[in-house]
Every structure is written in structure tokens, then in C-alpha cells.
Amino acid sequence: MTTAMQRKSGLRGLSGFTTRAAVEAALPRLTGRVAADPARTTTTTAPFTGEPVAALPQSTAADVAGAFERARAAQRRWAALTPRERAEPFVRFHDLVLSRQREILDIIQWETGKARRHAFEEVYDAAGGTLHYARRAPRLLRRERTPGAVPGATRTYFHRRPKGVVSVISPWNYPLALPVSDAVPALLAGNAVVAKPDTQTALSALWAIDVAVEAGLPEDLWIPVLGEPAEIGDALIDNADYVAFTGSSPVGAAIAQRAAARLIGCSAELGGKNPAIVCEDADLDWTVEGVQRACFSNAGQLCISMERVYVHESRYAEFTERFADAVRGMELNADFDYSADMGSLTLRRQFERVDAHVRDARDKGAEVLAGGRPRTEIGPLFYEPTVLAGVAPTMAACGEETFGPVVAVYPFGDEDEAVHAANATDYGLNASVWTRDTARGRRLAERIDAGTVNVNEGYGAAWASYGAPMGGMKRSGLGRRHGVEGLLRYTESQTIASQRFVSLGGTPGMNAETLSSVMTASARLMKRFRIR
Structure with a gap:
């Protein structure tokens, strides 16, 4: 980070990772567990400035295979512990993440360019989701009795055995929350994990692994590998006993096919083109703020963010005016504090996709109500939060996932029309309904084809309800994270039945x-x- 950037952030002199020297001092520790040749490196860059962040080692397919061998040896010892013993490091992990949040907030911002308030969502999630499973894993994994074939003569129970070694493949947009939310329940279930975070944001995942070891997790149970999918992607599936993937729908489908060929399980949280329905009785003060947050958290680079907003025709003019005004007033900056409402896009390809979708919509007749242009004077990948009206099916922004700070607003006449429009997509990840009548909102929610639906909230209510499953319908995914399924997906059920007194x-x-x-x-x- 440049001296000018340090002055702008106001964080000079604070402990953490706001200087290059701090990152360079930590790199040997953070990268030391990567199964890779340290001589093969790639350099990541900071979205805020375009300057280099770190040279990270890159793995080969042979490195991945070696990581699985080490993980299998460690997993056998780990699985021999009781679930309660396995939970102890993760209770400490919760505390360490919260107490050391300044340094991980710096890392997340530096790697992703997101606003600090959105980086904090990751800190909260990594701590809260971990504690949820650490508290509940012993109960969920305990042996269960069930009626036998012959009452009194057959004694039957079943228990959960770990799969073995799990591949956790996570993307760049939530580099702390997503690796942790998939790896921790896998580890609590008695597995080992070989994790492949995206290289651009790998330091966040490496920090989490480092903290977990500090909290008492044995070495070689959570091994990171880094590299391009073309080089190590197949090895991550071919050596695994289960695959947990978060990313795009096409890649998720390819992973599912390769896993199926080996008859191993996989789960996948994939893309979304998520709808919000604003009813005629919605509280607009509440709704405008909530929809704004639902659309532009992490600059819209969130699988469960809203990209389509359907507003009852009686409130459409008022909502769009107030919503556009609020969006135009959002603060964009590259500061390492809580002053920004929205940060930067993370990757050049996302910046180009956002700009292409907006240009295409404008050229084909859509109206730009707010935003609609790059803000490269702030940083090379900044783009204004953008609200579009009059978006038609011929426009890319209508049906394709933008994955950026762009939302289209549409009027609707009645509930049936709104539900039909919300469901008119190949995706089905998340949705939201906004109404003063929560019972009505729940009834509407149950008609929407999405794995999670929030009433009077965009995404956080369902996501942070860790006891409830989270995942997608249609092309938005397979399986679920969170809830009972989020842990038990990493296990095999084994039934033990013993017979006495009476022969069958x-x-x-x-x-x-x-x-x-x-x-x-x-x-x-x-x-x-x-x-x-």
C-alpha cells in the first residue's frame, strides 16, 4: 500500500495488515502450510490501487495428491476423538476471530476491495457459524437408537462416520466466510479438509487456517492448495471423498459430473438472479434501506444479493424515486475504516462485465435512474451503484447474472404477476418479500422458487439463521450448507443391528x-x- 493510501485510510501506526511490511512479515507463516513449490509463485494485486499484494506459491496436481495423503493420515487420528473433543478448538477459534478482527478486516479489504462494513459481515459469519456447529455437533453426531426388526429381540442403532478427506473449493468474493462455513462442519464431523481458495483472495483463507491451528486444530487437518483450476481442479475431485464447491453454475455442473463418475457426493452453491418483491403495503423507509443493502453489499458481488426488484404499480413511482436518491447518495471510497457504503469490484473481469451490462441496457433503451458509470478516479475497479428501469428480455442485465452493483426495477400489478416474474429464471438461490403483513409475506415467500426467502430483509436473516439450511433450487445449486444438512452431508450413516433370543x-x-x-x-x- 502506498504512503498516500495509508494517509487516506487513517490507519498508519495501527497493528494489522495495512502496510506492506506487515504482510511481508506474516507471509511465511500464512503460506507455510500451502502444499506447493515455494519457487512457483503468482502475484496478487490490490483492487483499491492495482499495486502488488503478495507473491503466493502455486500448487501442481502432484502437490494436491500429496496434500490428500498427509490429510488422510491426520484424519484417522482426528476421527478417533469424540465429537466434543473435536469441538474444543472451534470454540476457541470463535473467540480468536473476534478478538483479532482488525487484522483480518485489513486483509479482506486489501484482497477484495470491499467496504469495511461488508468485510465485517464475514468476520461475524466466520465466528457465529463456527460456534453454532461447535455447540451442536456433539448432539448431531451422537449414536441414535431405532426400533429393530423384532421388538425386544433386535437391537438397532445407527451412527455417523466421516467421509474421509473433503475438498473445499471457495471463490474470491467472500474469502473468509465461505471457506470457514464449509470447512468447519466437515472438520467437526471428523474429516480432514484440502482447501482451494481463489488465489486472488487466498490470504484470508490462510489466515483462518493459521488461527484454527493456534486454537488447537492439529496440523495437516486443514491443508490449503493454490493454483489455477485447469491445473489442479481435477486432482481436487479425483482424490476427494466429498466435494464442497461455491462458484458459478457451469463450473458447479462440471464438478458434479466428475464427482458422480466416482460415486462421491458433492454440494454446490452456485449463481443467482435474485428477485425482491415490494408489496403495496411495504414500509418504504424500511424497504428502501433494506433493498439498497440487499443490492449493493460487497458491490453486488454476492450470490444472494438482489438483481431484480418488482414493485407494486401503486408504489412504483415513489419507491423508484426514493431508492434512486438513496443510491446516488452512497459513499464510495478506498478507506480502511467504516466510512464507505460500498467499495470496489475485485477483479478486472467483473468490472468489464458490469460495464458491458450497463452499456448494453442503455444502448437498447433502458433508463439509468442512478449510477451507470465507472469511478476510476477513486480506484481502478470502482463502479457506481446503478439502478436501471425499462430493462427488457433482449438485454443482458435482464436474465444473466451481473454479479456487480447493478439492479433493475420493474412494476407489477398483482401477486400472481409478481410471483410469475420472480420465478421466470433458471436460478433459484435467494429472494425477498417486503410487506407490513408478515403472514402475507410468508405466504408469498412459499410460492417463490428459491432455497431461501427473506421477509423484510434481503439476505442476512436467512443466511445467519445457521440452524436452517441454505442453498439453491434449479441451476443455483445442489445440497445445503447450514442446518443439520450442513454438517451431516460430510458423514456416512452406518447401521448396526444385533439379534438375540429369536432367530429371523x-x-x-x-x-x-x-x-x-x-x-x-x-x-x-x-x-x-x-x-x-
């Missing part, structure tokens, strides 16, 4: 016809007395 083959000398008669009578008696 009948008493000695009993023929098959007599046995079938006895079993028929027994079935009728068990039904009558509700034993079954």
Missing part, C-alpha cells in the same frame, strides 16, 4: 410355510397394538 430364520425345524404364518400374525399384532 425361525426356530429349529420350523418350515418356511409355518415361519411365514408366524410372521404374518406378528405383523398384524404389531399393527393392532401400534408397536409399528
